[in-house]
Structures are given as structure tokens and as C-alpha cells.
Amino acid sequence: MTKLIIILLSAVFINNYVLSKFLGICPFLGVSKKLNNAVGMSIAVIFVMLIATAATWPIQHYLLDPHDLGYLQTIVFILVIAALVQLVEIVLKRYIPSLHRSLGVYLPLITTNCAVLGVTILNISENYTFIEAMVNSLGSGLGFLIAMVMFSGVRSAIEGNDIPESFKGLPVTLVAAAITSLSFMGFGGVIENLFA
Amino acid sequence: MRTVRNFTKGIIRENPVLVLVLGTCPTLATSTSVINALGMGAAATIVLVLSNIVISALRKVIPDKVRIPCYIVLIAGLVTAVQMLVKAYAPTLDESLGIYLPLIVVNCIILGRAEMFASKNKVFASAVDGFGMGTGFTLALFLMAAIREVFGNGTFCGIEIPVLAENKISILTMAPGGFMVFGLLIAVVNKIGRHKPQKTDFGCQGCPQAEVCSKIVCSDEKEAEGVD
Numbered sequence: 001m002t003k004l005i006i007i008l009l010s011a012v013f014i015n016n017y018v019l020s021k022f023l024g025i026c027p028f029l030g031v032s033k034k035l036n037n038a039v040g041m042s043i044a045v046i047f048v049m050l051i052a053t054a055a056t057w058p059i060q061h062y063l064l065d066p067h068d069l070g071y072l073q074t075i076v077f078i079l080v081i082a083a084l085v086q087l088v089e090i091v092l093k094r095y096i097p098s099l100h101r102s103l104g105v106y107l108p109l110i111t112t113n114c115a116v117l118g119v120t121i122l123n124i125s126e127n128y129t130f131i132e133a134m135v136n137s138l139g140s141g142l143g144f145l146i147a148m149v150m151f152s153g154v155r156s157a158i159e160g161n162d163i164p165e166s167f168k169g170l171p172v173t174l175v176a177a178a179i180t181s182l183s184f185m186g187f188g189g190v191i192e193n194l195f196a
Numbered sequence: 197m198r199t200v201r202n203f204t205k206g207i208i209r210e211n212p213v214l215v216l217v218l219g220t221c222p223t224l225a226t227s228t229s230v231i232n233a234l235g236m237g238a239a240a241t242i243v244l245v246l247s248n249i250v251i252s253a254l255r256k257v258i259p260d261k262v263r264i265p266c267y268i269v270l271i272a273g274l275v276t277a278v279q280m281l282v283k284a285y286a287p288t289l290d291e292s293l294g295i296y297l298p299l300i301v302v303n304c305i306i307l308g309r310a311e312m313f314a315s316k317n318k319v320f321a322s323a324v325d326g327f328g329m330g331t332g333f334t335l336a337l338f339l340m341a342a343i344r345e346v347f348g349n350g351t352f353c354g355i356e357i358p359v360l361a362e363n364k365i366s367i368l369t370m371a372p373g374g375f376m377v378f379g380l381l382i383a384v385v386n387k388i389g390r391h392k393p394q395k396t397d398f399g400c401q402g403c404p405q406a407e408v409c410s411k412i413v414c415s416d417e418k419e420a421e422g423v424d
Contacts, residue, residue, distance in 0.1 A: 020371045022225040074298045075272040112302045114221045121295050166387040174379025182372040
């Protein structure tokens with residue numbers, strides 16, 4: 001139980017997927033301007049991460065490993081994720097149209113995102129059990145959410161200011177991300193000593 | 197000559213990292229040291245050139261509706277092959293690159309060039325384009341890694357530099373430093389080339405989710421441009 005909480009908290013704060021692992025930067029920089037978009041995107045990411053892990057972990061441990069097909073990991077994972085997301089989108093459109101309207105736009109965008117493929121591969125390389133892998137994915141998604149929400153606040157604060165010409169657009173956003181990332185570094189060392 | 201122009205556009209005018217802003221994840225993650233950066237750049241270039249060649253050769257055969265999954269399968273196959281080669285002949289590189297080697301599969305540069313160029317042009321032109329883009333990517337990575345390693349670690353390719361090694365700015369090799377150096381580099385590039393086209397002209401079209409993305413991301417940027 002303690003291990004699960006440690007995995008969850010470290011995925012959210014210390015090894016934050018966006019701010020320390022550099023996964024999912026493209027949506028982070030692209031969608032974090034408006035708070036609504038940021039939250040919608042993050043919820044979609046959490047959802048996709050969870051179902052992707054639920055699908056790929058059993059495939060790795062019951063299909064690929066026993067038959068010594070470990071080298072097919074990359075191909076199988078990305079295909080499974082792409083197919084799964086497409087399926088989810090179709091199901092949502094048919095049965096829960098309201099949810100499809102709010103989340104559906106982001107689903108194709110997340111399919112080829114490093115964050116989702118990254119979390120599925122990391123779960124395997126860290127040798128997590130199924131429950132640990134699910135908790136890790138949940139934590140990564142939550143970390144993504146926190147980073148996005150915080151960052152959209154930072155960006156809206158920058159908006160009204162006087163920015164030098166060369167810095168307008170992406171450079172000032174990246175410098176702001178640097179400072180946000182720096183603030184997250186402060187969490188290092190807290191989690192391990194929480195249960196010491 | 198058109199071929200030369202095709203090649204050089206990937207290096208400066210349409211540099212995938214600094215102008216088109218594609219493939220930011222591996223850029224930030226692997227530019228901590230020059231050797232990692234060159235290794236990553238080389239691996240990505242190989243995958244890019246080969247995938248461009250194959251996709252261009254098959255462009256009349258792949259049906260339009262399933263082209264994205266087809267491209268992904270092709271690229272994933274190539275990345276797996278490159279991964280195995282790196283694991284066999286350069287295991288230290290494999291360890292330092294970690295998960296970023298398999299993540300070349302979802303690198304926006306490769307999918308983007310396949311979608312934008314290789315699916316519409318002949319094999320040789322696509323190969324040249326891939327090589328140019330890959331070289332541009334490697335160059336940008338090398339630039340970032342040089343700054344981060346020299347000032348952040350006091351070494352260059354592992355060789356210590358006298359004065360800098362004692363006065364390291366370690367933050368540069370960590371996460372915040374990566375964002376900062378990347379942002380400053382893009383600002384410098386913006387300053388040098390004011391006449392360069394904006395991202396919305398190229399970047400969004402290159403992304404495979406262009407139809408979807410235009411609804412949320414590019415329309416935001418178009419709004420901002422219109423308001424400005």
C-alpha cells in the first residue's frame with residue numbers, strides 16, 4: 001500500500017511527466033493557453049493512459065514475454081494504443097455524445113503522443129505489477145493535469161505583459177516552463193522521507 | 197539546383213526543431229550531452245530517410261483512409277530495427293537514451309514529413325528531404341547539447357575544459373535548464389531570421405492530426421494573430 005502511494009505521489013510531483021521527463025511537450029505548449037482546453041486535454045490524457053496501460057500490460061506479460069517476442073513491443077504497443085483510442089472515440093460518439101463533444105476532439109491528438117507510449121513502455125521497464133502500473137499511469141496523468149493547469153495560469157499572467165519582439169510566442173513560454181519546472185524540483189526528497 | 201535547395205531547407209529555413217517546432221520531446225530530453233545528442237540525431241535521421249523512401253515508394257499503393265496507421269506500422273518497424281542495432285553495437289548509447297529511442301516512433305518530425313512530403317513526392321526527392329530534415333534536427337540538438345554540456349558540466353564529449361569544469365552551472369543539465377536553453381535558442385533564431393515564416397504556415401499542416409488540431413490549437417493561434 002505504501003509503495004502504491006509512493007508511486008502515485010512521485011509520478012505526480014517528482015518525476016512529473018511533462019516537467020521532468022519531457023514527455024507530452026507538444027500538447028503542453030500547444031493547448032495550455034486556455035484553462036478549458038487544458039483541463040479537457042488532461043482528462044482525455046488520463047483516460048487514454050489508463051486504458052492503454054490496462055490493455056498493453058496484459059499483452060506484454062501474457063503474449064509477448066512467454067513467446068519471447070519482446071522485440072515487437074514498440075510496434076504492438078503503438079498499434080494497440082491507436083486502435084483502442086479509435087474504438088473509444090467511436091463508442092463515445094454512439095453512446096455518450098455529450099462526453100464525445102467535450103473530450104472527443106483531443107483523442108486523436110493524444111494517440112501519437114509521447115506521453116502515452118512513454119508511460120506504457122516505462123511500466124514494463126520498471127517491472128511494475130498490474131496494480132502498480134495502473135497507479136503509475138493514474139499518477140502520470142494527474143501530474144500532466146497539474147502541470148497543464150498551473151501552466152495555463154502562468155501563460156495567462158504573461159499575456160498582458162510587454163514582451164520583446166524575438167521572445168514573443170514560443171520562447172517566453174519556454175522560459176516560463178523552465179521556471180515552473182524549477183519550482184517542481186523543490187519536491188525532490190519529500191516523498192521518500194514522507195514514510196521514513 | 198532543386199535537390200540542393202531541397203536538402204538545405206531542412207537545415208536552416210525550415211529547421212524542424214527551431215522553426216517548425218516539431219520533435220520537442222527528444223530535443224529537450226537528449227540534449228544533456230553532445231554524444232547523446234549526436235546519437236539520437238543519427239538514429240532519427242536514419243529512420244527518417246528510410247521511412248521517407250519507403251513511404252514515397254508505396255505512396256500510390258497505400259489507401260488514403262488508412263494511411264496514418266500504415267505509416268505508423270512502417271515507422272515502428274524501422275525504429276525496432278534501429279533499436280536492435282543500437283542495443284547490439286552501442287549499448288552505452290542505448291542506456292543513456294533510455295525510452296527516447298523507441299519514442300522516435302511518435303516523433304512528430306517523422307510522421308509530419310511522411311504526411312507532408314513523402315506521400316506526395318518521388319523517392320529521391322523524399323530521401324533528400326529526409327536527410328536534410330534529419331541533419332537539421334541533429335544540428336539543433338548538437339547546438340543545444342553543446343551549450344548545456346559545456347556550461348552545465350564543464351565537459352565537451354567527455355573531455356574536461358579547464359576553467360568551466362570548476363564553475364559548473366549544473367541547472368543547465370537538468371529539466372529547467374533544458375526549457376530555458378531551448379527558449380533562448382528559438383529567440384536567437386527569431387532575431388536572426390525575422391523574415392522566416394510563422395509556425396502556423398508549416399507546422400500544423402505537417403502534423404497528422406491536422407484536421408482535428410485546427411479546431412483547437414491552430415484556431416487559437418489564428419485568433420491571436422488576427423487580434424495582434
